[in-house]
Amino acid sequence: MNSVYGMTTAYADAAPARSHRGKLAQLGIDTQYVLLGFPLGLITLIIGLTGFALGLGLAVIWVGLPLMVGTLLFARGMAITERARISPVLGQRVPHPPYRKVHGEGAVRRTLAPLLDAQSWLDLLHATLRFIPNVIGFSFVVVWWSGAIAGLLYPFYDWALPHSPDNYGLHQVLGFQDTASVRIFFNLSIGIFFGGTLYWVVRAVALAEAYFAKGLLNGAHDLRMQVAAAEEARDVAQRQKAAAVSAEAVALRRLERDIHDGPQQRLVRLAMDLGRAEQQFTDDPERARAIVAEALTQTRETLDELRALSRGIAPPILVDRGLQAALTALAGRCTVPVDLDAPPMERLDPAVESTAYFVVAEALTNVAKHSHANEVQVSVQRIATGLIVTVSDDGVGGASLAKGHGLAGLDDRVQAAGGVLAVDSPVDGGTRLTAALPLPL
Structure with missing residues (x-):
């Protein structure tokens, strides 16, 4: 002293x-x-x-x-x-x-x-x-x-x-x-x-x-x-604006495809089942009740699927409880075990939190569909100038940011937020995705 x-x-x-x-x-x-x-x-x-x-x-x-x-x-x-x-x-x-x-x-x-x-x-x-x-x-x-x-x-x-x-x-x-x-x-x-x-x-x-x-x-x-x-x-x-428009277009096309392949088909079948039930109420009430019960089950499944799709638009948990809680929920739903390192932090700019959330969500979806990985590590670090989001797995690798690949739309979303997305994915060497997101002054 x-x-x-x-x-x-x-x-x-x-x-x-x-x-x-x-x-x-x-x-x-x-x-x-x-x-x-x-x-x-x-x-x-x-x-x-x-x-x-x-x-x-x-x-x-x-x-x-x-x-x-x-x-x-x-x-x-x-x-x-x-x-x-x-x-x-x-x-x-x-x-x-x-x-x-x-x-x-x-x-x-x-x-x-x-x-x-x-x-x-x-x-x-x-x-x-x-x-x-x-x-x-x-x-x-x-x-x-x-x-x-x-x-x-x-x-x-x-x-x-x-x-x-x-x-x-x-x-x-x-x-x-x-x-x-x-x-x-x-x-x-x-x-x-x-x-x-x-x-x-x-x-x-x-x-x-x-x-x-x-x-x-x-x-x-x-x-x-x-x-x-x-x-x-x-x-x-202008590049950021173009990237934002591209990311929005990709997201809309994906949402349209998901709705067409999922809830829309369920709703068409639901309408057909209810029509058959209406015709059979007089001749075969028991059969009609069974069809209505099956229609109720389809309704609940359709609602669950619509809720899942809505998470890709504006996840309520992200808005209400912040990035850490939203990422914890994402990790819990992933079919591949996730090691999450996301320490508590103060609320950030909504655009930054949303972009970080979708980076992790898209990365975990790709891991579950394509990587054949046994484990995923997700890390979120707050630095002086922004946020560093890292998602790495031990899967087959081969991911790319080139146009036509699954990560191209995610790269546009990150660029629209003023950030940079990097992918290191050698064949049979796993994939490491890193996004650097700046915080507004």
Whole structure:
């Protein structure tokens, strides 16, 4: 306990020191970024404007085209340098957008390719406009550093300054007396103000310059990436919607087939039996009673079958008591012994619970019909991002998610819920089905 307390105390004492060191390091990064940006901005402004003007003016005699290309390549180099410089200021890597490349279309066309590249022109625009924020930022940084250094160190050099009665300092203009203590206190106060606000002012100026550069150099690329991400999200949503429609269609076809093969046939026979019973009530009452009794038995069997089919639509136990109880009921009805590992958990999103239930239900049905397995293991695990459902058996294997197989509809249902279904089923090696279902945020 003492060692843990000592480590905790040491960590608490060290945290502010690390925070101060981080601010000092960031202050150094921001300062050098702004100060170095001034000469770089001046160079890029001169070369960018001069090269563009000469290239545009001499383009009529074709001499200006290679000059314009050289100017664009220079602007591209400065843009690459600027992206590297703003990365530590923003605390994130700023990627380089793709530039237009021409392959196999002649040396002249490859040489003039930068003239057709929109990003190269954005780099040139940055080269000519960046000097505006550079001048503003440079002025603020120089003033704040000068005010902080001169004010905080004033007590050490006041004695070396000439204090002629003809010279009026700022403190005298404001109505203060011209004494050493007043001068020191006044200038020290100014130094404390500039020093206390130095980090925030330099940080704000550096961020303004960095975001200005990033907006010109990467704004179009970032917009294209956002559009691509939106289109990808739309495609995923469309695939999920298509999977949901497919899963619903498969479920409806299965339900229709089951009703046609089971309850519908029973109801047809029931109608025929009741018709025969009605005709025999007069001639053979005993026979009619036997037919009615048999019809009642068929009615109960038909109701039981309809209840079983209704579990594939909306199992009441899942809605009322949750996933664990519903899976326990499924395991109890399975003709193959089931080892269920489904710990109690809080109620999840209804769509997730329903999908997990149908994954297990369909898997157990396939095991009972096709696998010839002796045992099934069902596991449901809750993780930070979702639900992992695993069903494995020791049967003959050979299951597949390919279209036309029994699990294709189940795969569509899982995809519709935003999940992933995987099947490992070597021949004579059993089958392991795993579904990963995400939970909504």
